[in-house]
Amino acid sequence: MPDGEDKLVGEFPFFPKQERAQQKRKALIDSGYALFNSKGYDLTTAKEIASHAGVATGTFYRYFSDKRQLLLSLLEDKLENFLPPEPSWIAGDPETVLISLLETHYKRLEEVGLHRVLPELIAKDPELADVLGKARRKIHESITSGLQQAQEQGLTWSDMDVDTLSWAIMVLVENGPDKENQCGRKIDCKEMASLICRMVFPPEVLKQLRKQEIEIQE
Amino acid sequence: MPDGEDKLVGEFPFFPKQERAQQKRKALIDSGYALFNSKGYDLTTAKEIASHAGVATGTFYRYFSDKRQLLLSLLEDKLENFLPPEPSWIAGDPETVLISLLETHYKRLEEVGLHRVLPELIAKDPELADVLGKARRKIHESITSGLQQAQEQGLTWSDMDVDTLSWAIMVLVENGPDKENQCGRKIDCKEMASLICRMVFPPEVLKQLRKQEIEIQE
Amino acid sequence: MPDGEDKLVGEFPFFPKQERAQQKRKALIDSGYALFNSKGYDLTTAKEIASHAGVATGTFYRYFSDKRQLLLSLLEDKLENFLPPEPSWIAGDPETVLISLLETHYKRLEEVGLHRVLPELIAKDPELADVLGKARRKIHESITSGLQQAQEQGLTWSDMDVDTLSWAIMVLVENGPDKENQCGRKIDCKEMASLICRMVFPPEVLKQLRKQEIEIQE
Amino acid sequence: MPDGEDKLVGEFPFFPKQERAQQKRKALIDSGYALFNSKGYDLTTAKEIASHAGVATGTFYRYFSDKRQLLLSLLEDKLENFLPPEPSWIAGDPETVLISLLETHYKRLEEVGLHRVLPELIAKDPELADVLGKARRKIHESITSGLQQAQEQGLTWSDMDVDTLSWAIMVLVENGPDKENQCGRKIDCKEMASLICRMVFPPEVLKQLRKQEIEIQE
DNA sequence: AATGAATGAGCGTTCATTCAT
DNA sequence: AATGAATGAACGCTCATTCAT
Incomplete structure (x- = not known):
């Protein structure tokens, strides 16, 4: 036939x-x-x-x-979702930008869900740990380069250590509102964004950026 | 004899x-x-x-x-070592204090070692997770109250959210230099301390505290 | 094809x-x-x-x-085989009836075979003991009612205690020829039947019933 | 010293x-x-x-x-207690004798208690089963010889099979009132004695023996 | 003679993986 | 390509027995 x-x-x-x-x-x-x-x-x-x-x-x-x-296949296409998005620091009011960025991220994390089993796995699967580590390093780099740009434009604290800062941002975001066994209170995206901004920008710069934002809107 | x-x-x-x-x-x-x-x-x-x-x-x-x-026997007397110590914010230069605090903490953690299996355990032993959660909540409270004192004395950023801040400090310390799968670079206690200080104190207060420290030493 | x-x-x-x-x-x-x-x-x-x-x-x-x-699957459909059949006392010569009843029963028991492990099981499986106990109680009742009928027709010893008697019959049948650890000699179904008949019927009734049997056959 | x-x-x-x-x-x-x-x-x-x-x-x-x-030591000195005593058939009213014999026996059995674990053990310890079997055979013999004596004196049913009868007596006594999983009603020693007597003696002999008893007492 | 900590074979059971259909 | 019954190594755990003290 x-x-x-x-x-x-x-x-x-x-x-x-x-x-x-x-x-x-x-x-x-x-x-x-x-x-x-x-x-x-x-x-x-x-x-x-x-x-x-x-x-x-x-x-x-x-x-x-x-x-x-x-499991690895599972992670493959969702991996980037576990990790915080790359913030863009100089387009408008960074706080507002961050807030929406964080909210989106956590919503996606909740959707992905898998983050709850990751610790169990990382502990006993070095290869997986490696894969994840690489992804995190990429994010870290992108945050770093964003910060560097901002620093070059004189927007940040002058004595800021870019590496440490981008690590801190990453860690904070990763251990954000959703993590279990937290310390009682739920962490608020707004407060978190405000904190991150304080780590990056001196108050006067922040005020300036916020004003620009308003002007642009007008 | x-x-x-x-x-x-x-x-x-x-x-x-x-x-x-x-x-x-x-x-x-x-x-x-x-x-x-x-x-x-x-x-x-x-x-x-x-x-x-x-x-x-x-x-x-x-x-x-x-x-x-x-495992529980293993953790029993080491539990407090997993958790960051309570910083004292107002006795002298906070940065110096923090650095030594962090260094001590991480040295102890490295000694205990077990911290590498904790995530795996927390993921599958809710009771243990609970024990740890309680301990963390206690630490969180003590950090919070320290920050509150500092805030009452007008030493901190005025618009600082104490809860969020103490959460951030805790998270940063817990995910400090030793954690695996880190983003390439090792985090430095000095930089970390400096970052935390920036989150808590405005630059001029920090300068002031540092000066007092020197005066006391003299 | x-x-x-x-x-x-x-x-x-x-x-x-x-x-x-x-x-x-x-x-x-x-x-x-x-x-x-x-x-x-x-x-x-x-x-x-x-x-x-x-x-x-x-x-x-x-x-x-x-x-x-x-084990339970093993017993499931064989349970009734472990227990003696219900004799019918008044249809013809009771001794002949009993003999064939007993022979059938023991043949079946031998086929089932499992009866050799039952005591062990009953001793340690209360649920199983219960199941078996219930079955035995049912048999006991049916023997009792048969004897009662015979008694009402004046065929039995007049001072006979029906309960005790049916218990005795049951016990004798259950501990019949096949039981291990027996006392040397194998028990004979014929002798057993004869003994049971003596417990139930006075000699003259027995003779009468036997004669009827013959008449019916003729 | x-x-x-x-x-x-x-x-x-x-x-x-x-x-x-x-x-x-x-x-x-x-x-x-x-x-x-x-x-x-x-x-x-x-x-x-x-x-x-x-x-x-x-x-x-x-x-x-x-x-x-x-366990074997345990049984050693208690073995005879598990087994029914040898009845003496011709000294006085056999029913009275039997009743007291049975009552004593069951009281002793209850005291010994061990009879409850025996089935479990016999099933898996052939040697023990053998020991027990031997003891039972001894008892069986003694009952048999007692019955034989009575038969020689013409006291029993003339067509009685001594072997079967002594087996029956033994089995009945062994499965007496105490056995678990019994058929509802508790067996009564009096009724049991009466039943055994019926198996051994014709009614008129029994009446006779009972009268002698009274005469002896007088 | 007495101790009780130590032994380790063996139990019932699970489940990642294979393979005959 | 798909099936799901079959596999068997390995698990956590027990307890009759041994042996160093």
């Missing part, structure tokens, strides 16, 4: 094998994501993930070499 | 029961500590700990009800 | 999944049965049962939640 | 080594007995028995080669 006839029969609705496979892969990733988040990595079994995805146990291993690999 | 000879005959090797038991317990704790640190909590089995300590599996269970209990 | 050829090619060896699973389950049950009988319940481990059945340890747990459950 | 001096010092209160050892042995046996009865043989550990007896674990193994041996 020629190919053509086959196609004519089955074409519409039509899923090429690749696509169907991609769908299954997607289902597995989604299930892994859901289960890792709700029960933790260790307590989730490959069998569970498969059955939650509506496929057989063995199928899991057609798409992923093992449980760990699924 | 001199003491020395006596010792040579009957005393050495001589360990009263209790002491021998304590030695074994110690060996197990040490092995647990070493293995938890090197392989992570999960990947360490009770059998391994026992054999690393040079005792049989069953012996492990004479001293500890299970792996978790050994 | 005729069916026959098709069969020869694809069907043998062919076992639908279900059937294969059932076979394995069967093999496990059989192995459990054999090992329980030969070594006793306690001394038989799940691992042994599995390897005796030619499957891996884990396979055992696919089919049974644990050793006890396998 | 001569023996004499030793004695003078230690003599009163004086326990020769043997006696002290015997005391410990006794304590262990008692503890084993108590614990076996309350928790069952399997669930009782050697350590428990030792500590219940107030001695060290190791001491247990000085007196008994293992747990099983303690």
Whole structure:
């Protein structure tokens, strides 16, 4: 039987094998994501993930070499979401900019969710730790370069250490409002933004930048 | 007959029961500590700990009800070491004070070592997470009250939010130089102290405090 | 292409999944049965049962939640076989009736075999003891009511205590010829029947009933 | 140092080594007995028995080669108590004699208590089963010979099978009032005695024997 | 003789992974 | 390509027994 006839029969609705496979892969990733988040990595079994995805146990291993690999796939495309976005410091009132940046970031983090299992994993998967470390280093660099620009324009504290500062910003953002076991009070994005601004800009610069902002709006 | 000879005959090797038991317990704790640190909590089995300590599996269970209990014993007297010390803000140059405080803290942390497995544990042992959470909340409170005092004396930024600030200080200290997966550069205690001071004190106050310090020294 | 050829090619060896699973389950049950009988319940481990059945340890747990459950499956449909049948006292010569009843019962018991482990189990599984106890109570009741009928028809000893008697019959039957550790001689069904009859009927009634039997046959 | 001096010092209160050892042995046996009865043989550990007896674990193994041996010692001197006493059939009213015999027996059984763990043990200790079997056979013989004597004196049913009968008596007594999982009603010694008498003696003989009894009393 | 800490084989059970269908 | 039954190593833990003191 020629190919053509086959196609004519089955074409519409039509899923090429690749696509169907991609769908299954997607289902597995989604299930892994859901289960890792709700029960933790260790307590989730490959069998569970498969059955939650509506496929057989063995199928899991057609798409992923093992449980760990699924996790890595999971992180792959969501990795950047775990990390704070690169702020742009000089376009308008930095505080306002930061606030919206932070709010967006935390909303995404909450959506991604996976951040709750990461500590468990990093502790026992050095490779994963490495992957994450690299990503963080990239973010760190981008924050650093942003700060450097601002510093070159004379906007920041003159004696500021760019590296330390960008590390501090990163750490603060990463340990922001969502982290569990926090110290009672929920951290507020507005206060956080204000704090970060104080670390970067002297008060008079901040006032200046804020005024510009208003002028631009007008 | 001199003491020395006596010792040579009957005393050495001589360990009263209790002491021998304590030695074994110690060996197990040490092995647990070493293995938890090197392989992570999960990947360490009770059998391994026992054999690393040079005792049989069953012996492990004479001293500890299970792996978790050994861990708790491990943490028990070291818990406060994981947490940053309470800074005193107004006695002299805050930056100098902070630097020595931080250095001491990180030295202790490095000694304790266990901090590397904590994230993994917190993730899967809610009780432990709770214990740690409480301790952190206490530290948070003490930082807050210190800041409040300083604020009442007009030493700090007037528009500073004490809660947010003490949270930030805590987070920064906890994620300090030692944390793995850091962003390339090692964080320096001096820079960190300087950053924290900037978050708390306006530059002129800081200068003032520093001067007082010098005067006192003279 | 005729069916026959098709069969020869694809069907043998062919076992639908279900059937294969059932076979394995069967093999496990059989192995459990054999090992329980030969070594006793306690001394038989799940691992042994599995390897005796030619499957891996884990396979055992696919089919049974644990050793006890396998046992219960073993008993499930055989329970009634452990217990004596309800005799019918007035249809013909009671002795003949009893003999065949007893013989059937003991043959079945021997087939079931499991009765040899029951005492051990009852001793340590209160739930099972309860199940068995209930079944015995039912049998006891049915024997009692049969005796009562006979008594009402004036066939039995007039001063007979129905309860005690039915208990005695039950106990005798249960501890019949097959029981281990017996006192040397094997108990004979004929003699047993004769003894039970003597406990129930006065000699003259027995003679009468026997005569009727003959008349009916004629 | 001569023996004499030793004695003078230690003599009163004086326990020769043997006696002290015997005391410990006794304590262990008692503890084993108590614990076996309350928790069952399997669930009782050697350590428990030792500590219940107030001695060290190791001491247990000085007196008994293992747990099983303690059990056997336990049975040794109590064995005959598990088994029904040999009735004497011709001295007076057999029913009265039997009743008191049975009552004594069951009281003793209750005291011995151990009968509750026996089934568990017999199932998995063939040697023990053998020991018990032998004892039972002895009792069986003695009952048989008693019945034989009575039969020779023409006191019993003439067509009675002595073997079967003595087996029946034994079984009934052994499964008497105390057995667990019984059929609701408690069995009464009086009724039991009456039943046994009916199995042995024709009514008129029984009446006769009872009359003699009265005459003897007068 | 007595101690009780130490032993380690072995239990029941789980689950990542394989493989016959 | 998909299935899911089967695998078996490894886990945490117990306890009868040994042995150094």
